[in-house]
Structures are given as structure tokens and as C-alpha cells.
Amino acid sequence: DVKVTQSSRYLVKRTGEKVFLECVQDMDHENMFWYRQDPGLGLRLIYFSYDVKMKEKGDIPEGYSVSREKKERFSLILESASTNQTSMYLCASRTFRTGGSYEQYFGPGTRLTVT
Amino acid sequence: TQLLEQSPQFLSIQEGENLTVYCNSSSVFSSLQWYRQEPGEGPVLLVTVVTGGEVKKLKRLTFQFGDARKDSSLHITAAQPGDTGLYLCAGANSPGLNNLFFGTGTRLTVIP
Structure with a gap:
């Protein structure tokens, strides 16, 4: 089964902190992405x-x-977190299908709050 | 930036009703995907359509790609509470990786 995992589901950090969000996929995909969703x-x-x-x-x-x-x-990596980076962060990996279309698989997301 | 507009933005219906969600653009896409996202989770791919006029069915869900490949619709028959979620369309239109554009979504609530 296709799987994309993210290191944390919820994270609370202070302004100015360095933040690491990790994403791992087990599908041997070459292409990976980071999105934020607001x-x-x-x-x-x-x-x-x-x-x-x-x-x-x-x-x-x-x-x-x-x-x-x-x-x-x-x-x-958020080098110096700011409050406007409070968001849901989604990692994805992608494979190409025959015919040129894509299939993109997302992780469960990390909801980051910066205070 | 390619603009994908989804309508309606919010939809609240009773269990058993039918509904249609639309995804429109002025751009032509080589393929279009639909995702469903449940609260607190990442989007899950439902279907990919690649041919103008293509219709795909997934149980009670019917997806159609417009003839001109600029629009798509998702029709749900006899909606169930388990269909509740955010429905996202995403279009791809050129080679390269930075080419998958997402709509802003339709939030569906099915009331038991």
C-alpha cells in the first residue's frame, strides 16, 4: 500500500525557532513536494x-x-519561524502513469502553530 | 498561475440526495484529478481523467472531463455521511513538475 508519513501531526513552536518537518515515502518515487494549506x-x-x-x-x-x-x-525547514507560517503542511510524492498523467500521494499533514 | 475554480464552495445536504461539484478553468489541462480530504488528514486521490469527454465511475461517484479539457464535474448519487469532506480538483498542463494546480475545494457535509 502506498504510504507517505510525516514526522508530526501537530506541532507548536515559538517565533524565531528553527523548525524541521520530515516526510518519508516508501514508494520509491523520485518526485516529492511540500505544500501549505490555508x-x-x-x-x-x-x-x-x-x-x-x-x-x-x-x-x-x-x-x-x-x-x-x-x-x-x-x-x-523553517529557519526562523514566524506567526504567518502557522498552517497545515502537506508532503506529497508523485509517480507518472502510462499516458503522461500523474498520481500524487499525500501524507496526513502537520498542523503547525507558531506563537 | 493557472486558476481552477470550484463551485460551490460549501454544500450541505441530507443523506440520500444527489449532488454535483464543478471545477472550471480557462486553461486546457492534459489531465485532471479529484481528491477527497477528511478533517485532519491529507488529500486522497480518487480518480485521474486524461481524455476530453471521459467519464469514470467509482461506486456512487461519477467523474467527467469536459470535451475541451478545461473543466470537470463530480456527481455523487445518494450521498452518505461518509462522503463528507473537502473535494479538490487538480489539473496538470505541461511537462515538468511544477505543473499541478489545485482548486480551492468544495466542502461537503452530508447530514444523516
Whole structure:
């Protein structure tokens, strides 16, 4: 069964703290993604990675960085957390299907609160 | 940024009723996906449609991709409380990875 896991379901951090969100997939997918989800704004792409040690900025990368040292693991880092980074963070991995379409699988999410 | 508009934003219906959710764009997509997200969980992929005019059925759920591949609909027959959740459509339109665009979702509540 396809599985994407995230290290924490709920996290509370203080402003200025460094925050690590970990994501692991067991499907041998090359492509992994980090999104944040906010009411009324939908899912917004923060960063993605198409291979080990490769990363690309998404639509809202400011204030975030990522690390992909192993194929199965993709980490999101908040260097200095701020209250406007309070959100639901979703990790996903993706595979390509025959015919050119995609199947994207999400983790359960981490609800981060920055106080 | 490709805009995918979903309607309605919120829908509350009685168990047993039928409903349709719409996903519209001015852009053409090579494929379109529907997800359901339950509270506190990540989205779960329901279906992928790739051909204009394609219709796919998943038990009581019927998905249709518009002929011009700019829109899609999700029809649920005889809704059940277990159908409650946030329904998201997502369209892909070009090679490359930063090409899957999500709608803002339709929040469905089915009242027993």
C-alpha cells in the first residue's frame, strides 16, 4: 500500500525557532513536494524535488528551505519561524502513469502553530 | 498561475440526495484529478481523467472531463455521511513538475 508519513501531526513552536518537518515515502518515487494549506487559499506549493539532492522553488518559497539527502526523505525547514507560517503542511510524492498523467500521494499533514 | 475554480464552495445536504461539484478553468489541462480530504488528514486521490469527454465511475461517484479539457464535474448519487469532506480538483498542463494546480475545494457535509 502506498504510504507517505510525516514526522508530526501537530506541532507548536515559538517565533524565531528553527523548525524541521520530515516526510518519508516508501514508494520509491523520485518526485516529492511540500505544500501549505490555508483556508480560502487552497494548496500552495512551497518546494519540490525531482531527485536526491535536487530542489526547486515552488510558488511560495520565502522563509523556507528543504533538504533531500535520501530518495525516500524530504525535509522542510523553517529557519526562523514566524506567526504567518502557522498552517497545515502537506508532503506529497508523485509517480507518472502510462499516458503522461500523474498520481500524487499525500501524507496526513502537520498542523503547525507558531506563537 | 493557472486558476481552477470550484463551485460551490460549501454544500450541505441530507443523506440520500444527489449532488454535483464543478471545477472550471480557462486553461486546457492534459489531465485532471479529484481528491477527497477528511478533517485532519491529507488529500486522497480518487480518480485521474486524461481524455476530453471521459467519464469514470467509482461506486456512487461519477467523474467527467469536459470535451475541451478545461473543466470537470463530480456527481455523487445518494450521498452518505461518509462522503463528507473537502473535494479538490487538480489539473496538470505541461511537462515538468511544477505543473499541478489545485482548486480551492468544495466542502461537503452530508447530514444523516
